Amino acid sequence: MSKIVGISAYFHDSSACLIVDGKVVAAIQEERLSRVKHDASFPQKSIVSCLEMASLTIADIDEVIFFEKPFTKFDRILDTFLTVAPRGFLPFRKAILGWFKEKMWVEDVFRKHFSYKGTFSYCQHHLSHAALACVASGFESAAYIVIDGVGERACTSYGAYENGKFSPIAEQQFPHSLGLLYSAFTAYCGFRVNSGEYKLMGLAPYGKPVYKQLILDSLVSFSDEGVVKLNLRYFGFLDDLRMINRRFEKLFGRPARKENQQVDDFHKDIAASIQSVLEDGLVILLNYVQRETGSTRLVYGGGVALNCVANTQLIARTGFEQLFIHSASGDSGCAMGAALWASIQHNEIQSNDSFSLNPEFLGPDYINEAIKEALHEKGITVFHELEWETLTQTVADELAQDKVVAWFQGKMEFGPRALGNRSILANATHPERKAILNQKIKKREGFRPFAPVVLSEYFADYFEDQGNDYSRMLYVTQGTEKAKEIPACIHNDGSARVQRLEPGFNDQLRSLLVKYYDLTGIPVLINTSFNERGEPMVCSPKDAIRCFLNTEIDVLVMGNFLVYKSEITDVVHKTIVYEPD
Ligand SMILES: [Fe+2]
Known part of the structure; x- marks a missing residue:
């Protein structure tokens, strides 16, 4: 029986979660305590808060697990630079500074902060997403799919889940990412990447998908085998500090909207267009996963699963009959997912009782x-x-x-x-x-x-x-x-x-x-x-x-x-x- 702390940090929405003997007892995002929206820093306050909520100290903790594998991720960043070099030096330099400063040494940072002497382990990013979604679903077996911007290398991954066992089947690697595609349009419409995607989705019903065909003709293709392919000539995230480049702006005939500029009909139509492309792409992808796995139940995790408007079509337009998505399917939920993954490895997830009756209420209470x-x-x-x-x-x-x-x-x-x-x-x-x-x-x-x-x-x-x-x-x-x-x-x-x-x-x-x-x-x-x-x-x-x-x-x-x-x-x-x- 063990006490496990899961942490997610250094990208956006850092968080911590505490699991005791297979039950989730506390979880909180760092932003709620630091008061910095989408705080990506080391979640020191969240970890302390989780321990306090359970009246434990760090000495009681048996294992700490990080939500992704930093060295694998760093490898991918290095590979990307080598592919486009000498272009891409700026984003590479920026990434390198961050990685060498803190990200690569998260275990050392943790041990130092908390004088921790126990086990420290790592979970693969997409498995952190998948573990949360699968355990919280309560399904004994299901197909699972994770779609986000990018984890270590994977942007989309899927497999089969059965009673705590994950059998990954395939993954699509960076840079061909549905999440990054949607984020590119988020940036183009003047909203912040990794938080403004909600706004883009909220804007979509006000517009008409008049640019949908242009997007499909020029920027992205979906094969019936579930392969997403971006036309990288239009995106800036490989060799620049921007999500999109001049060619992208020229394609739509307007420069990217600045944060303080008015949202007009053009932006509404762009939002409607990319929303429709995302929905169709998801349907193609999920129908493929359904055929491959033969399952009629789907568990879906990752940042793209936060697009609740697209999610409404997934049952009607695919062969899946049941669907589960956790409300924290983005990276903040990965702290919980990683901790659940560790509990699964310790055979402590016996049934579907990891969550109490109100599984979403896991933060501080005040008398x-x-x-x-x-x-x-x-x-x-x-x-x-x-x-x-x-x-x-x-x-x-x-x-x-x-x-x-x-x-x-x-x-x-x-x-x-x-x-x-x-x-x-x-x-x-x-x-x-x-x-x-x-x-x-x-x-x-x-x-x-x-x-x-x-x-x-x-x-x-x-x-x-x-x-x-x-x-x-x-x-x-x-x-x-x-x-x-x-x-x-x-x-x-x-x-x-x-x-x-x-x-x-x-x-x-x-x-x-x-x-x-x-x-x-x-x-x-x-x-x-x-x-x-x-x-x-x-x-x-x-x-x-x-x-x-x-x-x-x-x-x-x-x-x-x-x-x-x-x-x-x-x-x-x-x-x-x-x-x-
Ligand atoms: Fe993610």
């Missing part, structure tokens, strides 16, 4: 005393401490009266999506609510969509069940006729990214939503992550208070405490500027 202390420390002396029944009734009343509520309860979510413990909640019935929330609270682009949370028993009234429940609670689906009642969380193409709230999953949020339904007859609220633009999701009560004071959120609820903005006008509203995400 009422700590919340009260934070309120005092931030100069907030007017607040209300209420019994749970009164609290939820009061909050439901406020939401019904169109107030925006920040809702902070229990353990923080692991992964990118707020699932009701660090959430901003709002009435979804007003069409203008989306623009107001984007401008005044999230301080971000007006096109960014908001997700609804719905009581599971009313899901079918508002949303179509298209049989694509790939994560058992998160759906991207079309709204029904009744969804006209909740326009603020319906995308302009009629779709929504729904969290279906089952009994037993986040009962605190359920109890609030039930009261809200009793009052209004609407079983749906907007549920968006508790943060503002450029800031990671809030973790501690202090983060929550700062975000509350810095935005136009009306009510803050933390534990049993409730704060009205209107009652604390004496507290200085500080303006905190974060780097854009």
Whole structure:
């Protein structure tokens, strides 16, 4: 029986996870603690936090496992340079500096930081993704596929999974990467690579795929044997510090959008075009994997699996009948995947009970005393401490009266999506609510969509069940006729990214939503992550208070405490500027 720490670091979204005797007990992304969005640094704070959550010290840990193999990855970078040399010196030099400074010596860094003397091991990057997806799926057997920008060398890999055994079948290596293709368009549209892909996906429904054929004719091809081929003449990631080059810009007739430039119809059409290419490419690839493996169940991991819009088509358009994708399928989830991989090697994953009932809530929790202390420390002396029944009734009343509520309860979510413990909640019935929330609270682009949370028993009234429940609670689906009642969380193409709230999953949020339904007859609220633009999701009560004071959120609820903005006008509203995400 062992205690294993998994870590992911040095690329983006560093994180740590702790598994004790085959059970995941804690996991957190470094950004939540360092407050640096997508923090890629050594996840020291996350490791300490995981140990604290389990009341362990580093001396209790039997094994630490890193989510990829640095020397294999370095080999690939060296090979790439030698292929294009003497071009490519700049990115090579940049990479080399990073690698020799820290990345290559992660074991030494860890041992030094923590005076650790136990086992230190490495998991292959794509197997870290695959282990998380497969174990969390609960399937006894399935085909698995991992698609991301690039791991050590692999950009796409697939194989068969059966009761803790992985049989890799084939992989496609760098640079022919679906993830890098999508990221190239993310950069072209002026969004940040490795974080702005969400924005590109969110922009796609506003455009028409008029450039799709041009992309297929010039930039990428897909063979029926699942081979993706990029036309490298148009990309900059081999021999430049950019994702794309001049030839790429000339192909579409416009230079890349700068971050501060207006998004216009051209960018919307580009987004729609690459989204459609990605969807078709995935379908070709997955149909091939289905034929090769003969499985009707698919487990899908890697950063590309975060494209929830593409995922909705995978059941309808492929031979797979069941699909599972973990909500942290990007690199942050690799800390958990690597730790699960080590547990599998120790034969400690006996069944599908590695995750507790609420597997996404694995971060820090704060007791009422700590919340009260934070309120005092931030100069907030007017607040209300209420019994749970009164609290939820009061909050439901406020939401019904169109107030925006920040809702902070229990353990923080692991992964990118707020699932009701660090959430901003709002009435979804007003069409203008989306623009107001984007401008005044999230301080971000007006096109960014908001997700609804719905009581599971009313899901079918508002949303179509298209049989694509790939994560058992998160759906991207079309709204029904009744969804006209909740326009603020319906995308302009009629779709929504729904969290279906089952009994037993986040009962605190359920109890609030039930009261809200009793009052209004609407079983749906907007549920968006508790943060503002450029800031990671809030973790501690202090983060929550700062975000509350810095935005136009009306009510803050933390534990049993409730704060009205209107009652604390004496507290200085500080303006905190974060780097854009
Ligand atoms: Fe990855």
